[in-house]
Amino acid sequence: MLPHGTEAVSGPVDRRSVLDGPPAPAPRTLVEVFDATRRAWPTNVALEDHTRCLTYDEAWERAGALAEELAALGIGVGDRVGIHVQSGTVELYLAVLGVLRSGAAYVPVEAEDPDRRAATVFAEADVAAVVGPHGVRVRHRGRGRQGPPGIDDDCWVIFTSGSTGTPKGVAVRHRSAAAFVDAEAHFLRVLPTDRVLGGLSVAFDASCEEMWLAWRNGAALVACPRSVVRAGGDLGAWLAAQRVSVLSTVPSLAALLDPEALSGVRLVVLGGEACPEQLGWRLADGGREVWNTYGPTESTVVSAAARVTPGEPILIGQPLAGERLAVVDDAGRPVEAGEPGELVIAGVGLGRYLDRRLDAARYAPLPSLGWGRAYRTGDRARLVSGGIAFLGRADDQVKLSGRRIELGEVDRHLAAAPGVRSAAAAVRTTPAGNSMLVGYVTGAPDPDEVRRFVAERLPAGVVPAIVVLDQLPTTTAGKVDREALPWPPPGAEAGSRPAGRGTRAWLAERWAEQLGEVPIDDQSDFFELGGTSMAAAKLVSALRARFPALAVADLYQHRRLGDLADHLERLSQVSATATDSLAHGRRFAAGQLAGVAALFVLDALGWVLAVLAFDQLLGVGLRVGWVPLVLAWALLETAPGNALVVVGCRRLLLRDLSPGRYPRDGWLAWRIWFVERLADRHHLEELEGTPMAARYARLLGVPVGRGACLGTLPSPACLVTIGAGATLEADVDLYGWVVEGSELVVGTIEIGPGARVGTRAALMPGARVGADAEIEPGSVVSATVPAGERWSGVPARPDGRSRQGWPPAREPAPPSRWWSLAYLGAMALIALVPLVSAVPGLVLLDRLGGFQSWPQAVRLALEWSPVLAAVFLAAYALVVGLGCRWVAHLIQPGWHPATSWTSWALWVHGSLLEATHVVLFPLYSTVYTRWWLRLLGVRVGRRSEVCTAVGVSRLVEIGETSFLTDDVVFACSRAGWGWLEVRPSEVASRSFVGNSAILRPSTRLGEGTLVGVLSVPPLRCEAGTSWLGAPSFELPRVVEPADPKRTTDPPGAVVLARGLVEIVRVLLPATLSLCLGAAVLGSLEVLATRAGWAGLVVGAPVVVVLAALAAGALTVAAKWVVIGRYEPGEHPLWSTFVWRDEIVNSLHEQLAGAWLLTAALATPIMNAYLRAMGAAVGPEAWVETLSVADFALVDVGRGVAINRGACIETHLFHDRLMRLGPARLAEGVTLGPHAVVLLDAEVGAGASVGARSVVLRAERLPAGTRWLGIPVRVE
Amino acid sequence: MGLPRLVLLDARCRGLDPAGLRRWAREVSATREGRSSRSYRYPLALVGWHHRPLGVDLERVEPCEPSFAELICTPWERALLAGAADPDRFLASLWSSKEALAKLLGDPLHSVPSQVPSPLSWPDDHHRALRAAPVALPDGFVGWACWRATPPQRPDPALVLRPALAEAEWPVRQPAGVAAASTQRWPSQRTEATHPPPSQ
Known part of the structure; x- marks a missing residue:
């Protein structure tokens, strides 16, 4: 659908270059636009960055909080508030919304711009306050009226670079902004399910288009870090990963994106620069909707738009609703259709300059058309069939990376720099085909000083490379001839590299070795100067001579010379850090030996009990009676008794535990070490996953909310808080302390209400998991995971919203005594397994006459030990195998309530198997392992090798000649929000699974798959693929040939x-x-x-x-x-x-x-x-x-x-x-x-x-x- | 459809600067269906496209320091390097093969190139569904293409470098179908074949 009809061109103006858009949309404010969207889609995602994700309701609420804060400062309608927040963050967009809700107009400055520019802009706009990264900074008390803004109040003031050298502030009213937003919504079909890239600098008015394409239509605005946008090449992968479907960007950035990167993008809006035809056609190829837009900041972002059709000229098209365009001659008269002239704009979108004199000049009336106010764009254009065609800039304004720069402004700053006599700036193309700004100066300046001087006065990213010339070329009229400025610059190698003996100069020399003689300064970008990936690798290999810690990735992260030099200096400082020796190493070691002795004393009590029981049984030696024996047994040898011992010890020794860094040979380190060893020796794992786990945690002093399910017990030395309804799966690292070099680091861990932490995730000291957040299995969290998000990987990164793929949450079942009894009963039965398994051996010993006397029993036990061991192991395997087989019938694939017989059966199965990893450990990695696994009900193919595997059950299938190394985790279930999901896993034949890899529920590894150490493979792995990492990526590897008779097919x-x-x-x-x-x-x-x-x-x-x-x-x-x-x-x-x-x-x-x-x-x-x-x-x-x-x-x-x-x-x-x-x-x-x-x-x-x-x-x-x-x- | 199509562009034929060469390469890849991959070493650009994912890379043979070999070679590749007749050419080609593979896989390991085994080590030029082949190029340049094969997976015999654009795009007129007549000789057993350009 076209944005506007051709009927607007009518009557006597038909022959002239004048176009009127359709009538303007009904007036309203941006606040009303957002509010209407919020009401329609309150739970849609409005905002997302790499750490957070907010719905429309949440964004509205957070913006409201900021608005209230501003109102408390007296700020309201008519005031202006600066925004100086890092791009690519949720905070930036919340600041925009918050200021709008307060009724004030926002004045954005790019966070990376020099402070001096920010100060100039904020002073020029007379902002009452500035919203920065650390909150609101007040400049003066607000003078505005409280309440919602009206349609004629300003909504933003954006500063463009001015030809006079001073930034020009352009104020835009809500009426204009909302008209632009509504007009675009008529032809750009953005759906509530779309995800719109938020990648442009908020100080660039095209960012308003990104924001409101999303917020007008209920779509999600996905904020992209500036580093990714700048990297260009990485943006493609980012877009695909973030599933961005709508892109509003500048053509030069779009040109960097490969078709693969854009495969998920269905709508592209280009603007900010002239769009090359080949690029527009390529983007539109395959039916993708692509629009070319045109509009200066002075007329509210976009005034005209045209759909791009492959093979047809790309126009700036027809005016948006409420806009009027005309092409005029020098005298301000409309030219004939087809004739070139200056484009002027009138209509609802017109803004105004803060500078009244400038405003009067550039927004002067256009009497020839009867327009009382019209903006002279300075762009040359002509009217052709289909709309307006752009011809070029009339003055020296240029666009660099989508940002409009007045060369006059750059000239002025260059000329004002110390030592400079005259100066001129120009845009040049690097050997790599990129555009760069070059400042040519004459006189006797220090290029570094000039660059610093200019950098402090210009927006970030447009600092020129400095070239010193003897004189500037001039035209016949005596003006500087920009076209004749030399490129590549003369004597580049001598004067355009940082000099001296410092890291910068040394680094610049290494760059020149790879790049040839190009001008290099602090702001030079290695890749923009023509650096290839191979050149990057060669550079890194050369830099490693002095900085061995440097990785290739570092160069991609620090592309500019100055950044890289700083990074190298940091690396050298780190390398120089000496390793501290322990101050009290000997004393600590002695303490540990005493601690080990204490643990053996506790062990000895168990042996003494056994002797007393034997004596009691035979009626010989020391007899104390059965009652004390049973009581002592219950305390020392059962899980509840052991738990009490550990709790007592923790309460005694770690009462004063608090976060901090401590010497690892200090008193606290000893106490933590001892309590952990004590807990480890007492095997409390049986409590994990039972209703008793939360009780044990509370006894330790851990605050555990109601309904929390603990598949992992918190360590006794852990400062953790667990919210109500949270779920911890098995084997989560929940210690809260770690040894780093010579220090012990202790930190708190917070697990919010309703959060879910997957199996084997590691929550490091200081980790915070927000309410309802989700941590995927095998992830490492050391930061804050915001509420409602899902994070995964090592280190954990945002991976979407939590609860995706889960049924609606179930209310946690009220604690039931019956369930506790069921678990206690099973626990008692499991505790009997070793005793039952020992019965055949004891019977044998009895038959041999072993129970007649102590010496006889010991002698026979020693003599018959191999037979007794074999009988015990066989009986143990049989009892556990049959027990697992029986209980496995209760474990059915599907969704089950978290409190159900399925979860009980899973726990019993897991507890039975847990013990086998100690007692039956030698049975794994043998030819007998397959028999053992088949006894458990696992389908195992011939010639497969299984070292220790965790979580095997009849839900697991292992194909022929597969190889599973130690500690492979079959996580056939996952739990959270009152649910338990059980799914089978399959490892097809000839696969290899590395140590401690985690196979999540429903994982299927195709034939010949390889999964690396600690990796978490995708749920579906194609046959023959190799995977490494968490999240894992494909990495081909070569199978090395070996003699099958010694590997797969032995005689x-x-x-x-x-x-x-x-x-x-x-x-x-x-x-x-x-x-x-x-x-x-x-x-x-x-x-x-x-x-x-x-x-x-x-x-x-x-x-x-x-x-x-x-x-x-x-x-x-x-x-x-x-x-x-x-x-x-x-x-x-x-x-x-x-x-x-x-x-x-x-x-x-x-x-x-x-x-x-x-x-x-x-x-x-x-x-x-x-x-x-x-x-x-x-x-x-x-x-x-x-x-x-x-x-x-x-x-x-x-x-x-x-x-x-x-x-x-x-x-x-x-x-x-x-x-x-x-x-x-x-x-x-x-x-x-x-x-x-x-x-x-x-x-x-x-x-x-x-x-x-x-x-x-x-x-x-x-x-x-x-x-x-x-x-x-x-x- | 089993093989990717490749085109080599030479900026000197059109008198283009580096930026012009990039534009030309983008135009060429935009005119073809499927996925594309491009690599530039002025004055040449290599453009490949395929209906499944692919990565192409083009490098100029330059002197390489031993430290570069240390950075990018697996132990096995270091052994090959020791026996290479032209170590600079070997290293450039090795890097190119890794880069093409990294482009195909989404650049998973650019921080640790020595951990990405080169397709050189793949027996019969393939690794399961992945295929790789060196590209025949003018003297002083080396290049590789890696791509995902179409099921059913069969080893592709060789790569066809298809002069689909006019012969004038080549720096020097080449006989039609010069294709994969590579001058490279690798220690591994590599089958090389010459194919006529497939008809449209």
Whole structure:
């Protein structure tokens, strides 16, 4: 639909170049426009940026709050309020709306403009206050009237660059603005479902078009950061990611966008510059609606528009409703149609200059047409068939990046600079084809000083490159001949680069090596000057000689010379940071040893109970009666009892816990470490996901709102607040503290009401999750997530609105005793599983005569230990398998209430399996794993390999010859807002899933898919694709050929050999544990018999400590016997090396881990153990993880901090080949919680790797740098 | 439809400056259906288009420092570089292959180019649904095209560089169908073929 009919051209003016638009729309104000839209679509998104998302109602309300604040300052109709807020943020647009609601007119200045310009503009406009990033700054009390604005009140004052050198303020009335908005709505069909780009500077009047295209029509305005708009090339990907469907922009920016980037854009509105035909046609190709618009700031954004049709000339078209256009000669008379002349505008859109004299000149009457007020545009145009055609500028105004610049203004500032005699500016094209502003000066100036001088006086982004000439070329009339200004400039290499010995001068030389001799100054953009991606990479490789921390991405983020130089200087400062040594390292270590001893004393109580129970049963030795025994058992060995112990300890030791940075060898660090170890040893995971979890959290002192579902228990040392109705899925990192170098960082965590935190998300100290917000699985949050938003990834970024794809929220069910009883009952049954599984072994022992006396029982247990271990493991697997199979029938795909038998069954299933990861750990990664998984009801294809997998159930299907590495998470359910969604997951044949990858509900990996370490793949992965990251992206990798007989298709004899070796592997840790247990019991019985109570009480901790040390020593000995020293290399899956390595892993986890290390994590004992295993561990290292393998390949420097769950992965299993390589963490490195460092990687001294981040194979992270992400990027 | 179409533009044929060359390349890609990708090294521009996603890249062979190799090569690629007859040409081509792949995939890893294995390492020029091939170019230039194949996925034998525009667009008159007669020789087994221009 055309904007206006041709009937407007009629009568005697037909032959003349005059066009009248249709009648103006009914007058109203912008406030009324927004309010009408709000009433129609109150819950539509009005505003969105990378951190927030506001509906029309919310935006209206927030704007109202600002309006009230302004009203309190006396500001109202007739006043003006400056806006000086960063572009690309919600705050900017809220400030616009707020000022409009207050009745005042807003006066925008780009936040990046120099302060001096802002001061000039605000003084010129006499603003009463300025809305800035930190709130409202008052300049003088308002004088306006309170109440809504009228149609003839000003709505904005926008300053253009003036030919006199002083910015010109143009005031626009609500009547004009609303008429423009309504007129455009007649022909630009924007729908309430559209998403409109908000990318232009708000100081540029075309931004009004973006805003009101959205707000007039109920669409969403999606604010784009200026850095993305400036980058140009990145904008395409951003548009696609943000699903922008309507674009109002300048042609020069649109030209940078590829068709792929615009595939989702259905409406493009061009304006601000002349539109090249090829560009317009290309954009309109394929039926996309493209409009070319025309209009100066002085006549309210747009006065004319024309639809672009491929193959037809692009016009500025016909006037909008209420507008009048004419082409006139020098005398102000309309020229004949087709004749060129100056375009003049009249009608409802006319604004006015604040400067009355200027206003009188430029808005003078046009008597020849009887127009009382008309704006002389200074643009040359002519009337052709179809409307007005643009011919060019009549004066020296130029457009650069859509911004109108008066060369006269630039000339004036240049000429005023110190040392400059005369000056002229011109727009030139760089070797890369980009336009740039060049200032030519004569005299003896310092180019840097001139540039700084001009930069302080011009809008940001239009600072010219400075070229010093002997004299300026002139025309015959003596005027400067801009066309003749030399380009490229003479002697560019000598005079146009920053001089001296500083970083800038050195950097400029490196630039010139890549770019050739082009003028380079602080504001030069590497890519605009012709830098290619390869040149960028070569530049970075050269810069790394001095700044090894520099990444290629840095150059894309710091494109200008000055920015990059500043960045390099910052990097060098970071690199120079020394690693602090611990002040009280020895004292702290001694404290930790005492702490470990205390934990073993608690362990010893359990053993003493067992001895007493045995004595009671046999009627020998010390007898205390069953009642005290049962009470003590309930306190020490059951989850509720253990919870009380932990709560008591937390309340005693951490009463004064508060956020801050503390030395990691201080008293607080010791207390946190001890309480965490205590909680870890007491296995409270059983409470997770039950109604008791919230009660336990409250006992700890954590405020938990009503109806909150805790699938993860907060750490006892966590300062967390959990809102009502919030949902935490399983294994969320909710500790609130982290070790960074030599410091312990403690911070608060807030989880708002109704928020949902997905499985394995990490909420770092200081994280805030707003009400109803949603955190996707595997994300890392360290900032504030605004209410109602969904964030995902490492680090977490906005990913849309929360609750998308969820049914309407269910009210949380009132707490029910019956459900608590159901969970308690199941808990008791699960606690009985080990006892029931031990019965066959005990019966066997009895048949052998073991219960006749203590020495006999111990002797027989030691002699028959392999058989007893096998019987126990088989019975345990059978009981758990059958239990899981039975309960799995209650788990059906679909949506279920959060409190239902399905959620109970999921919890029982998970709890049963949780224990198997300890007891049946050696059963994984064996040829027997498939049988075990099939017993659980999992469909597993032949020749598949499964290391430990979390969440497997009959909803999981694993195809043939697939390979699932350690700790793969099958999150077959998700919970939130009173609902539980259960969906199956499938891994098709020949797939590979890396360590700790998370497969969300409904994930389907096609055949031959590869998912990287810690990655969260898309729900549907095409066959043969490889994925890495969170959110993951496709990354092709090459399958390395290997002998199938040693990888995928081994001969029968090899299978048999592995089966036999793995029987040893399964039984050895359990057998040794059983022997140790028997030895401990026997020793305690001897103590009790010979020394009575005193001997038992004093001796028990000693015996338990000795047993733990023996477990560690046995593991160390076994490692050296079975493997020797680990060396870099490759071993196929079906090789004895891999099988032997798994024996060592099993002993490490199940023997040393269970008996000794879980109490000794992050202590010198852990370091000593690792050294004994062959690893190089420096003094004062904090190793809070068991995930260290292939020990000799691990090199951990002095003072390194490896946080909970982090992993040094010195081997990979891609293509069924085990590749081993060294990994080195230099002095003072920090590995965040759950971070992974892969083989051949090296992390430089003092560098920090964030939570859930992955340092890829062979990567080198320079010293002193901070990294985050999968794969890591500079933080 | 299985292969992308490529056109090489030479600014000298029309007396264009760099900006003019860019405009010309945009015009050329705008006149074709499907998705397009462009790469410029004045005076040449390489334009490719395909009905599925693609990325093309064009580089000039320039002297490269060892530090550049360190920045962009995987260990395997470093081994290849050690045996390359012309290391500068090898590195330019290696970079070009990675850049074309990055354009195809949406530039996922530009911060860590050494973590993106070059399509050089793909057996038979393909990786599942992805295809890659070097482009035959005048001396002193190297280029690559990467694209997503149309199912059913079969390895494409070679890339056709199609002189779809007039021969005059070439810097030097070339016999029709000069196509993929690449002068590059890679350590991997790479099949190269010469194809006549397909008829419209």
